[in-house]
Amino acid sequence: MKRYQNLLMLIAVALLVALPLRMVNKPAPGADGKQVQIFAGTDDKAKDLVGNIAPGYKPWAKPLMEPPSGEIGSLLFALQAALGAGFIGYYLGVSTTRAKMRREAVKTVQC
């Protein structure tokens, strides 16, 4: 059990991401014929909710730069994730090698 713990946890995460995709059905287009968007970001939903609660509120600042398209946005998010994952991978590589060299050093001393 202990041995497969990490694997099982990773499978659980994959399921947690994949299952909602199956469970949520796209609602039929509304009366105005507009497609209903599903899996939009909660941050944007909260923005709409502010508009509902305080219809008179005008945001008083605008983002400095907006990604010119959704693709560019994904590019930057992918870059962010890649930088992080790259570093973690590098560090785990360093640590496994270090642990292995320590073990071998101990072995040579014992011989």
Add this chain to the structure above:
Amino acid sequence: MHIMEGFLPIRHAIGWSAVSAPFVAYGLYTINKRVKEYPEQRMLLGVAAAFTFVLSALKMPSVTGSCSHPTGTGLGAIMFGPAAMAPIGMVVLLFQAILLAHGGLTTLGANIFSMAIVGPFAAAAIYRTAQAVRLPFGVAIFLAASLANLLTYVTTSAQLAFAFPDPSGGFAVSFAKFAGVFAITQIPLAISEGLLTVVVMNALVRFNARELQEMKVTVVQEVQA
């Protein structure tokens, strides 16, 4: 949990920035002190920051039909103490605010408060409590990371409700509405974040047992040769 640029009234924006600033300053101080004292922990600090970078970039679908993202702040808070995560979270939030129009500079203070202050402090407190009642290591890490994630989004809901109380029902009704958007979506993601944090922590414990004992993350067990 990103409150969008301009979506907090000026007084709230200034107020949250003023609240978060001392945490960031103190966090920088603790990081500096620790790196001076234990230079070999620099790499682990990088791992904590990298973990936040990865997780906060992953927008995952949830059962409510909307997408949200984990925060990744629990891992670092458990290893380096909650204060250290304030500046690290700020770097991530700045990256997203400036380059991605995700969050914003006027709402940076409020977003730091929810993601990089409330989350990490909750994670550290829950982890210590779980250790005190002798829960298994993995369970303690899982609870700390996933509840920290959830509390971050509860905080965001409270911040928005505080700024935009419902015209008839006031803060409570407004809070329920924002929490309806954020908190329920967040539950499966909180579980995911908890599991991922345990996976990374397991790897760190295996290869960096000595550092983690020095950092008082794990209790001294058998000493490996």
